[in-house]
Amino acid sequence: MDELIIAGRKFKSRLLVGTGKFASNELMALAMEQSGCEIVTVALRRVDIDNPGDAMLKHIDPKKYLLLPNTSGARDAEEAVRLARLARAAGCEPWVKLEVTPDPYYLLPDPIETLKAAEILVKEGFTVLPYINADPVLAKRLQEVGTATVMPLGAPIGTNKGVRTADNIAIIIEQAIVPVVVDAGLGAPSHAALAMEMGADAVLVNTALAVTPNPGKMAAAFKKGVEAGREAFLAGLGEQRQKAEASSPLTGFLRD
Amino acid sequence: MIITLNGKARQCDAPLTVADLIATLQLDADRVAVEHNRIVLLKGDFAAIPLRDGDVLEIVQFVGGG
Numbered sequence: 001m002d003e004l005i006i007a008g009r010k011f012k013s014r015l016l017v018g019t020g021k022f023a024s025n026e027l028m029a030l031a032m033e034q035s036g037c038e039i040v041t042v043a044l045r046r047v048d049i050d051n052p053g054d055a056m057l058k059h060i061d062p063k064k065y066l067l068l069p070n071t072s073g074a075r076d077a078e079e080a081v082r083l084a085r086l087a088r089a090a091g092c093e094p095w096v097k098l099e100v101t102p103d104p105y106y107l108l109p110d111p112i113e114t115l116k117a118a119e120i121l122v123k124e125g126f127t128v129l130p131y132i133n134a135d136p137v138l139a140k141r142l143q144e145v146g147t148a149t150v151m152p153l154g155a156p157i158g159t160n161k162g163v164r165t166a167d168n169i170a171i172i173i174e175q176a177i178v179p180v181v182v183d184a185g186l187g188a189p190s191h192a193a194l195a196m197e198m199g200a201d202a203v204l205v206n207t208a209l210a211v212t213p214n215p216g217k218m219a220a221a222f223k224k225g226v227e228a229g230r231e232a233f234l235a236g237l238g239e240q241r242q243k244a245e246a247s248s249p250l251t252g253f254l255r256d
Numbered sequence: 257m258i259i260t261l262n263g264k265a266r267q268c269d270a271p272l273t274v275a276d277l278i279a280t281l282q283l284d285a286d287r288v289a290v291e292h293n294r295i296v297l298l299k300g301d302f303a304a305i306p307l308r309d310g311d312v313l314e315i316v317q318f319v320g321g322g
Contacts, residue, residue, distance in 0.1 A: 028320060041322055042318045044317070049264075049315075055318075072322070085296040090288065090289035184322075
């Protein structure tokens, strides 16, 4: 069985799903179901005291899904650490998708603050999955401080542009000693398949599922994309060549 | 006493514990996390922490996110 193993924990699915931006909790739950995912990300925000709202957690079966709280909204290491501690106190397992994004326009992760926060959180016993730009040196540094994965972006969050950072992701995969999860920017099942064909261990998708009118269908499509890409990677892709190489025999032509 | 709750000033009557406040606000203690003067509280401690004038509280919950 080709399982994904993160921090010693085994998963059958290599598709992680984010729960943001869905039109309803029902559509979110449908996408989770159809994706076959076992890990879902959630965010932490202040309770609106006057209007606490519908608890989205009611729609997520904790026996079926591992809740992976993110530190979205954190602008520096200190805020990220606070959010991670709060998530753990809220009753989550000590797993955290570490993200530190001080820039509101491109939401690109701050490498220095991310590394700082990762060091602190690893020491506090968290299983840390850091969201990073596709920087192979940073990926190595994070692995050295003990993160459970690295999660390089394909393109900025929510852009649906695909694996624009492919060359650097290939280097990260080549050098990785922990699972590589391509996160952010994957807008189509073909993008997910490409990341998996390259040898990524998993992908994380949110916006592409949440913004379509048919989240369930799209989630099923991403599931197939991830599985196809993984199987192709395991099978071994043919080398790319500059010149044509005939697939049919070059003898027995109706001439000479 | 006046506390700061999620960034806003709020008048409360003492004595009041964190657990009392959560009950008053009709929140489900199982679904929230609380930071009291920058210290993250364990759920089991909510009933043991009295609030004082000037305290700063953050009460958070999970929402959808990527």
